[in-house]
Amino acid sequence: xxxxxxxxxxxxxxxxxxxxxxxxxxxxxxxxxxxxxxxxxxxxxxxxxxxxxxxxxxxxxxxxxxxxxxxxxxxxxxxxxxxxxxxxxxxxxxxxxxxxxxxxxxxxxxxxxxxxxxxxxxxxxxxxxxxxxxxxxxxxxxxxxxxxxxxxxxxxxxxxxxxxxxxxxxxxxxxxxxxxxxxxxxxxxx
Amino acid sequence: xxxxxxxxxxxxxxxxxxxxxxxxxxxxxxxxxxxxxxxxxxxxxxxxxxxxxxxxxxxxxxxxxxxxxxxxxxxxxxxxxxxxxxxxxxxxxxxxxxxxxxxxxxxxxxxxxxxxxxxxxxxxxxxxxxxxxxxxxxxxxxxxxxxxxxxxxxxxxxxxx
Numbered sequence: 001x002x003x004x005x006x007x008x009x010x011x012x013x014x015x016x017x018x019x020x021x022x023x024x025x026x027x028x029x030x031x032x033x034x035x036x037x038x039x040x041x042x043x044x045x046x047x048x049x050x051x052x053x054x055x056x057x058x059x060x061x062x063x064x065x066x067x068x069x070x071x072x073x074x075x076x077x078x079x080x081x082x083x084x085x086x087x088x089x090x091x092x093x094x095x096x097x098x099x100x101x102x103x104x105x106x107x108x109x110x111x112x113x114x115x116x117x118x119x120x121x122x123x124x125x126x127x128x129x130x131x132x133x134x135x136x137x138x139x140x141x142x143x144x145x146x147x148x149x150x151x152x153x154x155x156x157x158x159x160x161x162x163x164x165x166x167x168x169x170x171x172x173x174x175x176x177x178x179x180x181x182x183x184x185x186x187x188x189x190x
Numbered sequence: 191x192x193x194x195x196x197x198x199x200x201x202x203x204x205x206x207x208x209x210x211x212x213x214x215x216x217x218x219x220x221x222x223x224x225x226x227x228x229x230x231x232x233x234x235x236x237x238x239x240x241x242x243x244x245x246x247x248x249x250x251x252x253x254x255x256x257x258x259x260x261x262x263x264x265x266x267x268x269x270x271x272x273x274x275x276x277x278x279x280x281x282x283x284x285x286x287x288x289x290x291x292x293x294x295x296x297x298x299x300x301x302x303x304x305x306x307x308x309x310x311x312x313x314x315x316x317x318x319x320x321x322x323x324x325x326x327x328x329x330x331x332x333x334x335x336x337x338x339x340x341x342x343x344x345x346x347x348x349x350x351x
Contacts, residue, residue, distance in 0.1 A: 013211065020214035027221045036247040036255075036307055038335035046327035083348045127317030131310050134319075135239040135336055136347050142243040143344070184320065 039138055041182070060111060061118045063092045067137055069128025082136060089144035093119050093176065103152055103175050116148075120179040141180055148176050233267075234259035234274050239312045240341035247335055252303050254292040255337075256285070258318065259311030271314045273322065282318070285325040293331065309337040 065085070066074040073080045075088055095112040096104035104116065113119035121141055125134055146161065149172050153161040157168055164172070236259045247253050257274040261267035272279045275288045293304050306326055310319060326334060341347055 016211040017214055020211050020218055024218045037244045038337040039241055040245045041334050043327050043332040125316045129316040131314040132239045132312035134316050135241055139241040139243050
């Protein structure tokens with residue numbers, strides 16, 4: 001009975017760190033920390049009836065980009081290569097045909113868009129177009145807008161668009177609002 | 191005085207490692223809390239396209255993922271691109287109810303921020319994606335994101351065409 005009175009030996013905590021490390025490494029390996037990134041797009045609301053023929057939108061204010069099932073581009077009825085698309089889009093948006101946009105530096109071509117508020121980009125694709133090509137075209141169109149916004153931000157505030165405060169960003173996106181329409185798929189052949 | 195100084199310089203005591211487990215546990219808990227386990231097993235092959243004009247989707251709880259691509263198990267599901275909703279392959283007709291159900295799970299105040307992220311393979315044809323977009327419009331899920339990987343430079347995108 002006297003034996004029981006002896007003190008209980010301490011548990012060795014030296015290996016605790018090893019166990020914790022093992023768990024830590026397990027969690028490091030099995031978990032993913034990937035942040036999802038992508039091209040943000042806003043779809044138009046669904047309506048049963050076809051959109052009304054809007055005569056107010058003039059032909060020259062629409063920039064038609066067609067991608068066929070062979071992944072070829074037809075921009076304003078002319079064949080175009082992907083690397084030229086961004087510059088062509090910028091020219092169209094920034095054209096400022098009626099002179100109402102004070103911050104634009106466009107060529108004021110009477111045959112192109114009147115001002116960035118009225119300029120609409122219509123992206124049409126065939127059912128057979130590759131998703132990869134579609135994303136690339138979409139990327140170029142978004143790139144044209146962000147380049148224009150950045151240029152204006154540099155001129156006005158001397159900083160890139162992303163670094164401006166919300167108020168300044170709103171002023172700039174008012175000058176260059178984004179109007180990109182993804183029309184329903186049509187058979188454009190190939 | 192001289193004696194005290196002598197005592198000090200005798201030997202440096204070993205650094206106590208008793209607090210090491212605590213430090214490691216702290217790290218462990220940090221990782222357990224901040225990371226999420228992969229929620230779905232991918233039944234389709236997804237190779238995301240590359241782009242430069244990308245934006246981060248920062249609220250994972252407000253995002254629903256839709257995967258598209260050729261099935262991994264071609265014997266069972268064939269080789270035509272399919273849509274994966276959560277853990278099963280579905281068809282275009284299932285998308286509308288799936289998205290509505292997912293949106294119901296979110297707090298009402300944050301529903302306008304609900305986003306659908308389309309993770310589609312580069313070889314998927316736009317026909318399928320257009321059908322999906324029509325279904326999303328019908329379900330009033332208008333904020334979508336084409337999930338992409340960042341490209342190093344714009345020139346990188348022009349290579350294949």
